[in-house]
Amino acid sequence: MPGWTNKGKMRALAVWLRAATPPTNLFIALFTNAAAPNPDTNIVGDLTQIAAGNGYSSGGASLNRNSTDFDTLTEDDTNDRGLVQLKDIVFTASGGPIPASGSGARYAAMTDDNATVGSREIYTFWDLSSDRTVSDGQSLTLQDFEIRLTE
Amino acid sequence: MNIIERVQRAFAGEKPRPTVEGMPELPEWAAWAEDEDGLYVAVDPNVVYPMWLDKLGVGKAARTQYWLEVARRCFTEALKERLAPSGVPLERLRILKGEAWRLVNFPAGEGEQAGSLGFRTHWLRLKREGKA
Numbered sequence: 001m002p003g004w005t006n007k008g009k010m011r012a013l014a015v016w017l018r019a020a021t022p023p024t025n026l027f028i029a030l031f032t033n034a035a036a037p038n039p040d041t042n043i044v045g046d047l048t049q050i051a052a053g054n055g056y057s058s059g060g061a062s063l064n065r066n067s068t069d070f071d072t073l074t075e076d077d078t079n080d081r082g083l084v085q086l087k088d089i090v091f092t093a094s095g096g097p098i099p100a101s102g103s104g105a106r107y108a109a110m111t112d113d114n115a116t117v118g119s120r121e122i123y124t125f126w127d128l129s130s131d132r133t134v135s136d137g138q139s140l141t142l143q144d145f146e147i148r149l150t151e
Numbered sequence: 152m153n154i155i156e157r158v159q160r161a162f163a164g165e166k167p168r169p170t171v172e173g174m175p176e177l178p179e180w181a182a183w184a185e186d187e188d189g190l191y192v193a194v195d196p197n198v199v200y201p202m203w204l205d206k207l208g209v210g211k212a213a214r215t216q217y218w219l220e221v222a223r224r225c226f227t228e229a230l231k232e233r234l235a236p237s238g239v240p241l242e243r244l245r246i247l248k249g250e251a252w253r254l255v256n257f258p259a260g261e262g263e264q265a266g267s268l269g270f271r272t273h274w275l276r277l278k279r280e281g282k283a
Contacts, residue, residue: 001264072231072241077248078196085227129268144228146267 001127002146005041008110008123022065023112027120028089028142029060030105037107037125044111045118053100054136055093059117063087063110081150089142093134104131108142154182154195175237181230184245192230192241196249199226206282207273215260219252224270229283 004012014020031037034048041047044059052058063069063086072085089108091098099105106128111120124147134140170176171183177192180202184193203222204214223246231241250256254263277283 002268067240067242072227072244074227074244074246075191076246078246078250078252079254126268129265143271144224 002125003039004124004147005037005122006039007042007121011112011121011123025113026063026065026123027060027111027113028063028086029109029111029117029120030056030091030099030140031107031109032099032103033106033131034103036127037109037122041109041122041125043118043122044109044120046122047107047109048103049117050099050103050105051101054096054098056091056098056100059120060108060111061089061091062113063089079150081148083146083148086142086145086147088144090139091134091141092139093136095136097133097135098140099133104133105140106131108145110147154180154193154198175234175239178229178233180226188243191243191245193245193247194226194230195247196252199246200249200252202226206277215258216254216263217260217266219254219257220263220266221270221273224267225274225277225283228270228274 011020011022015022029044030050031047032050035046037047049058050056069087070084071087074083074085076083107125108128109122109125111122114120126142126145132140171190174183174190177183180198181192181194183190185191200219200222203226204218207218207222207225209218209222227241227244230244234241260266274283
């Protein structure tokens with residue numbers, strides 16, 4: 001199930017209501033099925049990131065906080081929620097498969113940009129429904145992922 | 152009541168427009184509207200949900216949260232693709248109030264989250280069938 005971590009909810013409120021400094025960039029990282037993210041998950045180190053290499057860098061892909069990378073906002077008066085779509089995130093395997101070794105990507109999560117990847121806070125997460133691997137030359141695309149806010 | 156009238160009723164004082172100079176034309180089931188943050192696209196759930204569920208081949212008895220989310224993702228994608236050739240992103244979409252289309256009014260089916268994540272398979276089918 002996709003959703004927000006409690007850490008993410010807290011950070012969003014702090015940025016919005018206390019003018020806390022948001023991360024310069026956000027990241028989308030990929031994780032194995034060794035541990036499932038849930039609302040209580042705090043940091044990348046709580047999960048098992050897929051092996052880096054061949055087009056996947058530890059920490060994942062960077063996102064800017066703008067309307068290019070968060071491209072469609074929806075105000076849903078029917079279901080009383082707000083949604084935002086992410087641009088397509090593409091990891092292209094080059095020189096070997098992604099992941100370079102070990103288990104495939106089962107989960108994706110949005111994190112902050114802490115210089116220490118393992119300490120990055122996890123804000124939102126998605127279940128890719130099965131372990132995903134791509135072979136050399138193929139791409140793993142996270143297409144139109146959504147983040148939603150529901151009361 | 153068409154989408155323009157729905158938007159006018161929902162947002163008194165705002166100015167829904169079927170066409171806006173310099174902006175691409177929308178499908179007949181959507182309208183440009185404007186507020187203090189600028190232009191956005193409005194859709195009427197009483198129009199778009201039955202229309203897109205019908206395209207998907209989902210009859211009344213088969214309507215579930217899963218299919219409603221697939222339909223929502225499909226009409227959102229249709230708008231994005233309609234605007235894209237003009238270089239205009241779908242920055243803001245507003246789904247107007249429509250109590251009859253609240254997810255809680257429908258059985259879960261495979262679940263709304265599965266519908267949201269898995270809509271692309273159905274979207275590609277609609278495109279192959281010339282329905283999108």
